[in-house]
Amino acid sequence: MILAAVAMVDSRAGALVDTSGTEPGGIGAGFYPFWSAALMFGCAVVVAATARTSKREGPPAFENRAAALAVLKIVAPMVIAAASIIWLGFYVVSALYMALFARWIGHYRWVWVLALAIGMPVGIYIAFEVGFRVGLPKSFLYDQGLLPF
C-alpha cells in the first residue's frame, strides 16, 4: 500500500488526461504508472479491509521458531554475500559462502569444506570466465596485485 502510494505521488503530475494538446494521445508519461499504482493501492485497501473484517484468524508469520530460523539462516548470509561482492569479488565470496553452508548447515568435515570452497569458485571461473567470457568482479586484493582473483 505504501509502495503504491509513493508511486502515485511520484507520478501524479501526468495522472490526468491532458486536454491542452501538449501530450501525444492526451496522456503524459505519468499516466500509466499513476493508474497502475492506483490499481495496486485500491486493491491493497480491499485486501486490508477484507483481512480486518474477516472472522478467520490469519496464519502466524512463521509456523514455529525453527521455520523462521531456517529462512534467516539463508537470508542473512545471502544479503551479506551480495553486499560483500563489491569488496571481496565473486570468487572470494563464493568460496566463503560455500564453506559457511558446508560447515554450519551440513556439519561436514574440514576437508570437504575446503574441497567445496575451492571447487565452487574454480567451477564458476571455468564456466563463466573461460566458457562464457563473462568477467566477474574481483576482490580489492586483486586490484592491489596481492591475489589473482
Add this chain to the structure above:
Amino acid sequence: MDALTSFFNVFGDLGGGFATALQPFNILMLFVGVVLGLVVGVLPGLGGTSAVAILLPITVIIARTDPTSAVILLAGVYWGALFGGVITSILFNIPGEPWSVVLLFDGFPLAKRRGKPGVALASSFMASFVGAFLATIMFTFFARALADAALSFGFPELFAVFVMSFATLIGLGAESPAKAVMMIGFGLLLASVGFDTLTGAPRLTFGQTALLSGISFVPVTIGLFGIGEILASAEESGIGFVERLSARVGLADIIETFGELRKRIWLVVSTALIGFWFGTLPGHGATAGSFLGYGLARQWSKNKEDFGKGEISGIMAPQAAADSAAVGSLVPMIALGVPGSPTSAVIMAGLFIWGLTPGPLLFTEHHDFVWGLIASIYLGHLLTFVICLAGVPLLALIMRIPYAILTPFIILISIIGAYSLNNSMTDVFITVVFGLVGYWLRKTKYPLAPLVVAIVLGDSTEKTLRQSLIASGGSPLIFFGSPLSSLLMILAFVLLSLPLIRAVRNRGRRGMAEVAENETVGTAID
C-alpha cells in the same frame, strides 16, 4: 484452396524446423535442457520456472550465435521438469513440482499400497508423452493460423488482447481477485520504471541514475522464482521424514501400462485436448491443467471411489492435461506475444533480451527460430520419455544431494546470472530484494503469475494503449472501433465480472441456506 496450400506448407516448414533442431549443437542444448529440467523437476526445492529464470542470462551468450539454440535449451528445461516432478511425487510422496502435486492422490498409492511403482511411473510418462505429442500437433497447425490472423491486428486490437489476458488471470483461477489485480498493478508499475519511451521523461527513478534504464525483468524473475522458491522451501524443509520407494521401469511394466493406456485412450486424448485449450489461456499452465485433468477423470469415471487409492486414470489424465497445457501455453506466446503460463512468461522475457519480439511477425521474420522450436518440442518430449523410462533409479538418486550444498549453489548461480546479464551490481541487488519479495508473496498467498505476466507485458500494454490513443486523438472509443477489439473488450469485461458474479451467487446460496435453516428451526418450534 489457400487453406489447403497453407496446410501442406506446414509440413515443409516443419521439415525445415527438424533440420534446424537436429543440428548437433541444438541437439546438445536440448539434451542439456532436458537433463537440467529433470534434475530440477526431481528436486522439490526448485521448480522448472525458477530454473528457466536462472538460466536466462546464460542463454544471452548462447543466443549471440543462434537464438534457436537458446530457446531449445529453455524449452528443454520446461519439458524435463514436467516429467521430473513425477518421479518425486510417485516414489517419495513429495511433489517435485507444483504440477505434480495431483499425482500424490493416486501415483503414490499405486506405487506403495498396490506395489506397482514401475506401472505408476510408466503410466505417467506415457500419458505425458501422448498428451504432449497431441498438443504439439495442435501447436504445429494452430499457431501459424493464429499468427496469420494476428498479423492484421492494429494497436487497439493488441491492447484488447493484453487486457483480455489480464482479465483471464483475474476472472479464471485467481483465488483472490483483489490480490491478482494488485499483483498486475505492481507488475505494470515495475515495467514503467525508467525513461518513458515516448516523451523521454524519467519515471519512478527517485533520482537514481541506475534506475533510468528501467528494472530489467530478468533479475526480477530470477529473484521471484529462483531465490523466492529456495527461501519458501527452506521454511518447509523441516518436515522431516521422507518415505522412499525404489523402482525401475521394466519391460513388463511398459507392456502392462500400454494395455492400461489402450483402455483409457479416449480419456487421455480428451484431457490432452482440453488441457491444450486451457494452456493457451494466459496464466493457466501445467499446474492448473493437471488439476483440471484430474477433476475431469474423476467426473467421467464410473468408479469414482477408486480415486485416491491408486487409480491409473488419476495418473494418466492429469499428466496428459498438464503436459498438453504446458505446450499450449507457448502458442499465444509465439503467435500473439502473450504468455500462457509463468514459465512461458519467463521464456518470453528471454526472447526480448535476445532481441526478438514475440508475436505474429516471428513466423515471417524468424521463420527458422519458430519452426526449430516447434520441431524441438517433438524431439524434446521423445528424449525426455526415453531418458525417464531408462533412468528412473539414477534420477531418484538426485534427491540425495544435500541441501547444504544445493542451496548455496543455487543462490550463487542466481546472483552470478543476474550480474552477468549487464555486468551490473544493481541487478544483483534487485535479484536479492525480489528474492525476499517473492518469498513473502508466496507466504502471504499472493499469486506470482499475474505479477510476472504484467512485468513482461507492461511495456507492450503501455505502448499499444498510447499508440491507440494517439491515433484516435485521445478517444478511448477506439477500443470499440473494430468488431474484434470490441469482442475482446466485452470478453474481458465478462471475465472481470466473473469473481463478482461468483461472490454474489455464493452470498445468495449462504442466505438461502440460512433462511432454510431458520424455517426448519421455526417449524420445529411450532
